Amino acid sequence: MLHEMIQSLPQVLIDGLTLGTVYAVVALGYTMVYGILQLINFAHGEIFMSGAFIGTAILIAFSSMGLLHSIPSILVVIIMLVVAAVLTGFLGMGIERVAYRPLRNAPRLIPLITAIGISFVLQDVVRFIAELAKGNYIITGPSLFTKQIHIPTSSISSVFHDSSFKTSFLLVLIIAIILMIALDFFVNKTKYGTAMRAVSLDRDTAALMSINVNKIISVTFFVGSALGGATGVLFAVQYGTIDPYIGFILGLKAFTAAVLGGIGNIRGAMLGGIILGILEMFAAANLSLLTGGVLGAEYKDVFAFAILILVLIFKPEGLLGKPVAEKV
Amino acid sequence: MKEKLSAFKLHKTPQLILFVAFVIVTSLALYFSQKSVISFLLLLSSLLFLYYMNLKNRTKWMIGLILLFILIPFASSGGPAFQSYMEVATMVGIYVSMALGLNIVVGMAGLLDMGFIAFFAVGAYAYSIFATPQASNFMPFGHYPLDGNSFWAFLIIGAIAAAITGVLIGVPVLRVKGDYLAIVTLGFGEIIRIVFNNSDSPINFTGGAMGIASVAHPKIFGYELSFPNQFYFVTLVILLFTLFAVLRLERSKLGRSWKAIRENEIAAQAMGIPLVKTKLMAFALGASFSGMMGVVFAAKQQFIDPTSFTLMESFTILVMVVLGGMGSVPGVILGAAVVTILNLQVLTELTNWVNQLNLSGVVSIPDALSPAKMQKFIFGALLIIFALYKTNGLIPAKNRVFDEKKLASDKSNSKDNDPKGNPMTTLKDKDSKEQTKIYS
Structure with a gap:
């Protein structure tokens, strides 16, 4: 049994890393918003989904214009990323303005409910745009970077099987890492980042220090949503087929990743995402092996939620977070 | 005009005359027309008018019961659409009861539970497994399927099973607070659905994604209940029991503790309210009403599969509570009725109408915009609008007013x-x- 698990390990690590980086970047959006407003932005998964659709729409437009062969693919991806990030960034800002800002002093249940509302509306709007344009809401874009690369991991040691990945895996990994490093720089080194951290530490005092709190919150939403949208594009490039409902469960798992790493902590979200992605792929590959066929790969979602529940119960501050005492 | 209106509000007799006239007109229209959804809805809405009338509570209840038990079934029995009206009315009853259960958890105790449909699923599966040969796959003793007489016992068993599930979920979950609770309950709701969806191997408990078919109809005194109009009365009796229980609970010590916890957990704890126990009671009681209706649902549909218990259903019930007014019993009843009727009647009727328009070539509305598919959009918009502009819902919750x-x-x-x-x-x-x- 152990032997078989080790055999599949390289492939599990590669798939897990792909999924994990996607979770990590989406988790950043959750964690930034939570850090600054103590609000779970339920609509973030839908922003991710919108990004995937915007990216695919651009890709389809390019291919219908016949430009796909004349422009290098990497440029196409960059255009997709930038356009999707900017549009979803504004979408996120708009959501904050409409659905969260008026409720900033309301009981905490209420913004959560508007967030669910927003995510429903976005799902349905995207569905009928997709259905109007294509006749079906499940969209498959033209594929880029489909070349399979084999790594002869069995040559390292005979306990491993060979593994392989699409070239888009490298793209996803590199872009996600660039995004994360850029965000880390933005938050820790720039003026806006400093203001953001100040607001998340203490909103009232930050306002006294002549920080425009509303503006900083808007910027946070813009950056978080833009990251989410860009990840959506990466997801679409990597997996090809998208539908309006991918965002919800993926969003939940990204949230799990944020909690796992310590919510409100940006590096924690990155770590949590990658750990969760690898664990989930490991579970999908080995769960039926481990339990003797009782639990199959279809329990991988259960596995992710179980991690969330366990973390919340035993270590609610997460891996990198600091425990907070409740104020009366 | 305003004076006249306020004068009208005070006087009982004209109100009563107008109400009776309204009821007579709508029920006659319903009785003599072949199929008139509008008169059916108007007749149902008379219950809402009744709520606002200036009468004694006891009189209101009497009139309401007469309407529900005699007039509505009788008036709708005139046309060929009788069973479909009763079907809708039964579904309204089931959803109202569930929404009342969720109202205990969300509205009164302030715990946002987003996996509420799980308890409904537990009740439904409890009955379906034992009322079909499914149970003989794993039960070492007894003959299965149990016959329809067991339905009545399963109403209680379903409620207890759901309550136990509620406590089992609650024990770990209630250690987390606020927003986290919402996510964790959502996760649990999904876990339970996935488990039901996949527990067909190695031992076939639930039939997996195939679901369980031909669940036994309930029997009473050897008489089998199989039509929606019979289920209507079963649902109505259970609903009235639920309503009675909820109204009594709201004013009880427990109900007041729930509200105290909702308002301020720490202050409530300081006043000597045991937090965990009170919250668990909210979970268990809310779940038990839902489980009971799950049994009715399984017996009525005769077929259940995991697609009836998705996240969307949990959110639908949440929409009912938010729309009606969190914590307000009459509001939640109204909210549940509105949402269910919107789902089952209005949207399907609109879709049919749009299709007819399309066929006759008057306008061409693309299939993507057909009203039946817009459910999510409508619910989402309702959630946003009500959370932003009418946080207290259609009928806001009232605290008992004491005479100084x-x-x-x-x-x-x-x-x-x-x-x-x-x-x-x-x-x-x-x-x-x-x-x-x-x-x-």
């Missing part, structure tokens, strides 16, 4: 029994008397 004079006189009575004469009470009495003087 009556309280004061109660106190002065108790003062007579108190030989020392508590200075605090006398002071307060004086204050309240002065206040009443000022006001009068």
Whole structure:
């Protein structure tokens, strides 16, 4: 049994890393918003989904214009990323303005409910745009970077099987890492980042220090949503087929990743995402092996939620977070 | 105009005459027309008017019961659409009962539960497994399927099973707070659905994604209940029981503790309310109503599969509670009725109408925009609008109002029994008397 698990390990690590980086970047959006407003932005998964659709729409437009062969693919991806990030960034800002800002002093249940509302509306709007344009809401874009690369991991040691990945895996990994490093720089080194951290530490005092709190919150939403949208594009490039409902469960798992790493902590979200992605792929590959066929790969979602529940119960501050005492 | 309206609000007789006329007209229209959804809805809405009428509570209940038990089934029995009306009315009853259950958890105790449909699923599966040959796959004793008489026992078993599930989920979950609770319950709701979806191997418990078919119809005194109009009465009786229980609970010590926890957990704890126990009670009681209706649902549909218990269903019930008014029993009933009727009647009728328009070539509305598919959009928009502009819902929750004079006189009575004469009470009495003087 152990032997078989080790055999599949390289492939599990590669798939897990792909999924994990996607979770990590989406988790950043959750964690930034939570850090600054103590609000779970339920609509973030839908922003991710919108990004995937915007990216695919651009890709389809390019291919219908016949430009796909004349422009290098990497440029196409960059255009997709930038356009999707900017549009979803504004979408996120708009959501904050409409659905969260008026409720900033309301009981905490209420913004959560508007967030669910927003995510429903976005799902349905995207569905009928997709259905109007294509006749079906499940969209498959033209594929880029489909070349399979084999790594002869069995040559390292005979306990491993060979593994392989699409070239888009490298793209996803590199872009996600660039995004994360850029965000880390933005938050820790720039003026806006400093203001953001100040607001998340203490909103009232930050306002006294002549920080425009509303503006900083808007910027946070813009950056978080833009990251989410860009990840959506990466997801679409990597997996090809998208539908309006991918965002919800993926969003939940990204949230799990944020909690796992310590919510409100940006590096924690990155770590949590990658750990969760690898664990989930490991579970999908080995769960039926481990339990003797009782639990199959279809329990991988259960596995992710179980991690969330366990973390919340035993270590609610997460891996990198600091425990907070409740104020009366 | 405004004066006339307020005068009308005070006078019972014209209200009653108008109400009776309204009921007679709508029920006659319903009885004599072949299929008139509008008159059916108008007749149902008479219950809402009844709620706002200036009558004694007891009279309102009497009229309401007559409407529900006699007039509505009778008036809708005229046309060929009888069973479909009763089907809708039964579904309304089922959803109202579930929404009342969720209202305990969300509205009264302030715990946002997003996996509420799981309890409904537990009830539904409890009955379906034992009322079909499914149970013989794993039960070492007994003959399965159980016959329809067991339905009545399963109403209680389903409620208990759901309550136990509620406690089992609650014990770990209630250690987390607020927003986290919402996510964790959502996760649990999904876990339960995935488990039901996949527990067909190695031992076939639930039939997996295939679901369980041909669940036994309930029997009473050897008579089999199989039509929606029969289920209507079953649902109605259970609903009334639920309503009675919820109304009693709301005013009880437990109900007041729930509200205290909702308002401020720490303050409530300081006042000696056991947090975990009270929250668990909210989970268990809310779940049990849902589980009971799950049994009815399984018996009525005769077929269940995991697609009836998705996240969307949990959110639908949440929409009902938010729309009606969190914590408000009449509001939640209205919210559940509106959402269910919107789902089952209005949207399907609109879709049919749009399709007809399309066929006749008047306008061409693309299939993507057909109203039946817009459910999510409508629910989402309702959630946003109500959360932003009408946080308290259609009928806001009211706290019981105490009559100041009556309280004061109660106190002065108790003062007579108190030989020392508590200075605090006398002071307060004086204050309240002065206040009443000022006001009068």
